[in-house]
Amino acid sequence: MPVSETITANEESERMHPSPTAPPPRVLHLTQPVDGGVARVVADLVRAQLSEGLDVTVACPDSVLTTRLRTLGARVRHWHATRSPGASLVREVRHLARVIDEVRPDLVHAHSAKAGLAGRLAVRGRIPTVFQPHAWSFEAVGGGTAALALRWERWGARWASRVLCVSEAERATGVDAGITGRWTVVPNGIDPDRFHPAAAGTARARLAPLAGVHPAAPLAVCVGRLCRQKGQDVLLRAWEAVVQRVPEARLVLVGDGPDRDRLREEAPESVVFVGAVPDASPWYQAADLVVLPSRWEGMALAPLEAMACGRPVVVTDVDGARESLPPSFAARCLVPPEDPAALAGAVTELLAAPLLRETLGDQGRRHVLSTHDVRHTAEAVSDVYRDLLGPWTAAAPGAEHRATQRVEPIEYRESIHS
Known part of the structure; x- marks a missing residue:
């Protein structure tokens, strides 16, 4: 069944006019790659969002990351995808559309270039979509491939409800490249309990x-x-x-x-x-x-x-x-x-x-x-979700341990044109 047919008029109305006491949303994270910094960001966000009471699913290739996510308590859906775009892209987009059809998320959060490409093609704006580049695709390649990647990023921005950048410099690079979007900057964070001094x-x-x-x-x-x-x-x-x-x-x-x-x-x-x-x-x-x-x-x-x-x-x-x-x-x-x-x-x-x-x-x-405490980062990302979906009721176990200082996301509410 196409993604468009899974969203009824009532569901669309609820998204546009949510109840102040609406239950936590269903969030679907999409990621490829499944290692390195992107995978750590996804795992940290998933852990925080599960603690907040959100219903979290992650679609990604089978990997060490899938084991980690299941250990955290997240649902994981297998998405067979190569790291770079290629001949398999059409099949990957179709597979992702089926996953979205089955999960029925309230919001899709696509991480990095490949998942950002396939995710936006599969959703095409029908569900609130957050795209997080984790560095721009056109910086990673050269020549004609870079030009093609840039054209896609300019075109695909129309299908992102929010472009979430991890630094102001990353946002500025996108704006300077002619990408139009509604931007939010939330700096990356790390877990200070895991990373700490030692002799x-x-x-x-x-x-x-x-x-x-x-x-x-x-x-x-x-x-x-x-x-x-x-x-x-x-x-x-x-x-x-x-x-x-x-x-x-x-x-x-x-x-x-x-x-x-x-x-x-x-x-x-x-x-x-x-x-x-x-x-x-x-x-x-x-x-x-x-x-x-x-x-x-x-x-x-x-x-x-x-x-x-x-x-x-x-x-x-x-x-x-x-x-x-x-x-x-x-x-x-x-x-x-x-x-x-x-x-x-x-x-x-x-x-x-x-x-x-x-x-x-x-x-x-x-x-x-x-x-750069990861708890601040997770709270700021939740604020982005609330801006797109409205408030929800969620238990927040361990909230009393959260640091008092918050990272306030920098939002650019008007579309920015080249």
Whole structure:
């Protein structure tokens, strides 16, 4: 049965004029990819929304994420989808339309480019739809593919009730590209109970044997998918200059991805690959500093997680990076993308300055607690849902433990035109 036939006149009326005591809505999250930062954002939102009493289903490919979501108590519907658009897109959209038909959600929340493409094609505005880019699709490709992706984003924006960006810079990139939409900015958040400081020596002693790193060696850590976006190739070029100045320094790359083999071939002996790990927090805690040399982002989670663990970070000045850092970090911790010399200089300076690292680590932790607590993020996303659906009645177990400071979403209520 087509999606359009599942929405009766009464249901449409209820959505347009909800009761002040309406039950919690049925929310359907769509996601592909199922690993990395996007998957963590989805899992964090699902956990918070289930706690709030929402009826939550997630459609995604079978993966470690589906196991995690079921453990949280969410319903999971299998959606077989490749990471990138291709010949299978028509089949994927049809499959997703059937899932939507069966779940009958009040709101669809599509994450990242692929689910955003397939989800909006399947729904086409018939159900309130939140699209969250997690970095724009046209930044990830080049040439004619980038032009095609940009045309789609301009066209597909008409089928998003709200475009939810994780940084003001991400929103500005969309506006500058000519994408028209109703925008809301909600910064990414992390769980400060999961990511917290620990004695570097203790964490290092536990992990050093696994990585073949001497516990006393200056240690830089990069956490992220091994792919062009995250820029580990730039970091390896910068690392040659770092070890010339700090010969005993070691670099650990945490993660896996399509560039793994090529990066291994390029890496010197002072670089260690530990692959994907279920929990990166011990590596943050063991690090002297954390590096993320991305080519593009919306707002990366790794620097937020590292700062929550009390570690200084060096990141490239791409979308969301400057907004994720305390103002005092900009001079030392923010470098231009694709600039190995600047990256090497910043890393070398911090590796040689333990007192400065400690000061920056303390500042970063306080900043994350005040601005990027995942509970604030989840509350702000719920506010977006309420704006689209109206109020609902929901039990909120554990509400007494919520932090008092909230992240207020920045809303742009008038359509923004190029």
